[in-house]
Amino acid sequence: xxxxxxxxxxxxxxxxxxxxxxxxxxxxxxxxxxxxxxxxxxxxxxxxxxxxxxxxxxxxxxxxxxxxxxxxxxxxxxxxxxxxxxxxxxxxxxxxxxxxxxxxxxxxxxxxxxxxxxxxxxxxxxxxxxxxxxxxxxxxxxxxxxxxxxxxxxxxxxxxxxx
Amino acid sequence: xxxxxxxxxxxxxxxxxxxxxxxxxxxxxxxxxxxxxxxxxxxxxxxxxxxxxxxxxxxxxxxxxxxxxxxxxxxxxxxxxxxxxxxxxxxxxxxxxxxxxxxxxxxxxxxxxxxxxxxxxxxxxxxxxxxxxxxxxxxxxxxxxxxxxxxxxxxxxxxxxxxxxxxxxxxxxxxxxxxxxxxxxxxxxxxxxxxxxxxxxxxxxxxxxxxxxxxxxxxxxxxxxxxxxxxxxxxxxxxxxxxxxxxxxxxxxxxxxxxxxxxxxxxxxxxxxxxxxxxxxxxxxxxxxx
Numbered sequence: 001x002x003x004x005x006x007x008x009x010x011x012x013x014x015x016x017x018x019x020x021x022x023x024x025x026x027x028x029x030x031x032x033x034x035x036x037x038x039x040x041x042x043x044x045x046x047x048x049x050x051x052x053x054x055x056x057x058x059x060x061x062x063x064x065x066x067x068x069x070x071x072x073x074x075x076x077x078x079x080x081x082x083x084x085x086x087x088x089x090x091x092x093x094x095x096x097x098x099x100x101x102x103x104x105x106x107x108x109x110x111x112x113x114x115x116x117x118x119x120x121x122x123x124x125x126x127x128x129x130x131x132x133x134x135x136x137x138x139x140x141x142x143x144x145x146x147x148x149x150x151x152x153x154x155x156x157x158x159x160x161x162x163x
Numbered sequence: 164x165x166x167x168x169x170x171x172x173x174x175x176x177x178x179x180x181x182x183x184x185x186x187x188x189x190x191x192x193x194x195x196x197x198x199x200x201x202x203x204x205x206x207x208x209x210x211x212x213x214x215x216x217x218x219x220x221x222x223x224x225x226x227x228x229x230x231x232x233x234x235x236x237x238x239x240x241x242x243x244x245x246x247x248x249x250x251x252x253x254x255x256x257x258x259x260x261x262x263x264x265x266x267x268x269x270x271x272x273x274x275x276x277x278x279x280x281x282x283x284x285x286x287x288x289x290x291x292x293x294x295x296x297x298x299x300x301x302x303x304x305x306x307x308x309x310x311x312x313x314x315x316x317x318x319x320x321x322x323x324x325x326x327x328x329x330x331x332x333x334x335x336x337x338x339x340x341x342x343x344x345x346x347x348x349x350x351x352x353x354x355x356x357x358x359x360x361x362x363x364x365x366x367x368x369x370x371x372x373x374x375x376x377x378x379x380x381x382x383x384x385x386x387x388x389x390x391x392x393x394x395x396x397x398x399x400x401x402x403x404x405x406x407x408x409x410x411x412x413x414x415x416x417x418x419x420x421x422x423x424x425x426x427x428x429x430x431x432x433x434x435x436x437x438x439x440x441x442x443x444x445x446x447x448x449x450x451x452x453x
Contacts, residue, residue: 002170021171021214024205043164045202046354048268057242057271063201064272067171068194068216111268132353133266 006070010035011079019066026050028066029076037077037106041135048134051107052076058114060133077106080113088154089113089147098147100138108134112148120156124149166204173216177302180217180329185304187213188326194218195238195277198269199286223276223331226250232298232334233257237276242267244275254335255448256344256364260291263346266354279315280330282322282386285356289316289386290378291346294362295335303328316386341367343448347440348380349433351424357381358424359433361389361413363441365396367449372396377409377441382417382434389413392438401446409442410435 007016010033017032029035029052038061041049050061053075080087089109092098099105108131115130116122122130127148128141136144174180184191192211194200195218203209217223223238226247233254235244244250244261251258264270264278264287278288279299292299297312301324315323324330338344348360360380366373375396377389391412399405419430447453 004171020168022166022168022204024165024201027165043205045198045269048266051268058268059272060268062205063198063269065171065197065201065216067173068197068218070173114271115267130267133268 004067004070006067008069008072008074010074011076021065021067023066024062025052025064025066025069026061028069029061029074032066035076035078039103039106041103041107046135047104047107048111049104049107051110051134053110053114056114056117058111058133075110075113077110080109087113088151088158089116091154092147092150093144096143096147096150098139098144104134104136104138108136108144112151116148116152116155120152120159122148122152127152164205164207166201167207167210169211170213171216172213173219175219177217177220177222177329177331180215180220181302181304181327183215184329185327187215191215193280193329195280196240196273197277198265198273199277199281199283217329228253228337232336235275235333235335237274237280237330237332239275241265241270241273241275241278245270253338254344256291256294256346256362256445257335259344259346260287260362263287263348263350263360269354275333276330279333280322280324282316282318282320284316284319284383284386285381286386287346287348287357287360287380290360290362290380292333292335293378293386293388294344294364294376296364296376297336298334299330300332300334301325301328302331307331309334313388319384338364339366341449343367343445343450345441345444345448347437347444349437356424359417359419359430359437361434361437361441363438363445365442365445365449367446370400372399372401372446375442377413377438379413379417379434379438382419382430384418384420387417389416389438391416396442401442406439406442410439413438 039049041047045063191213194214194216223236225236299310344364349358357380362378365375375393392409395409414431414435
């Protein structure tokens with residue numbers, strides 16, 4: 001058994017903690033850092049409820065050890081509503097009814113954030129492909145796709161306005 | 164679910180990784196993308212005493228043509244294959260495969276080398292690399308050696324590498340003129356393993372098939388080539404009758420196990436269909452189509 005000191009940046013804040021090698025990143029985020037917005041769903045690398053961004057890429061935090069994230073930049077759902085204002089993705093899920101029970105939502109939004117950073121102007125098909133690692137058992141996905149389309153348009157408009 | 168306890172090492176160079184592996188040969192597992200190993204550890208199907216994490220070996224991430232082949236560094240993330248312009252333009256079989264491996268989140272972390280070294284017949288790359296007649300590069304204390312893909316898969320989750328070797332690169336021969344390939348996979352849902360899938364690579368000479376290699380996914384205990392199906396194609400002009408004969412040969416020579424994805428007869432018949440569809444697409448591409 002080995003203990004390791006890890007230093008990483010999470011939602012802009014640098015943290016250093018000692019972790020057991022076998023600690024999964026999702027447990028580290030939820031239990032050591034008390035950021036419980038990242039959910040644990042299936043525990044079998046299937047559902048995507050635990051999705052976070054590592055250096056901008058969405059990954060399943062249940063399928064990575066915390067010690068592997070040493071030096072990484074991590075974003076979780078808690079980073080989105082900066083200053084209390086909803087991120088366009090959160091606004092999209094609100095406006096388009098992109099959630100019902102809400103359990104998959106943090107993972108779905110983080111997945112969409114990573115995906116939109118690579119493909120800011122996606123087709124409906126590309127959105128469906130992009131979120132295909134995230135399961136939702138309530139919505140049937142149509143409203144989630146609309147929410148992401150809403151966010152993509154809003155983000156594009158904001159970018160265009162800023163030029 | 165929490166994995167069993169283990170000692171963790173994160174080497175900064177391949178030489179350091181190799182020396183750790185030599186020191187702990189037999190007790191250590193290499194951690195690549197971890198998208199198969201970590202779930203297995205959570206279920207305690209795998210309980211390695213020591214993990215050697217090679218994710219910091221950035222030198223092992225590349226996809227580029229070198230001489231007569233495409234060289235893929237073992238730690239290349241699956242997602243990079245999807246994005247690679249050379250893969251998109253010249254290796255359609257590999258591109259077909261890259262976009263259907265697991266799901267987009269897993270592909271951001273999973274690696275090509277890990278997918279192959281794991282030697283799981285349910286993984287997608289083994290069939291594709293068999294069809295491409297790829298070569299695996301392994302490095303150990305005695306230096307580097309190459310292993311033909313036909314000799315690489317030796318059993319269920321077993322490969323031809325020694326305990327103290329690390330898979331460093333996969334080489335795919337540059338396809339000759341009038342070549343084409345395709346991968347067709349049937350899965351219950353995104354992220355599941357294939358019910359069956361077929362990787363086909365062909366080269367045409369005029370109207371006739373000059374060379375054909377076919378790999379099958381998840382219908383045998385060891386990743387396999389459908390040599391009977393290949394024999395049905397070589398030397399013949401492609402027609403519905405020839406393609407059907409190849410599909411039937413593959414259905415007969417595969418050896419699926421019944422599970423939640425279906426029974427043996429069903430999987431054999433799906434294999435016939437996957438092989439036929441891949442042949443048709445591969446031939447169309449060899450003729451310059453999409």
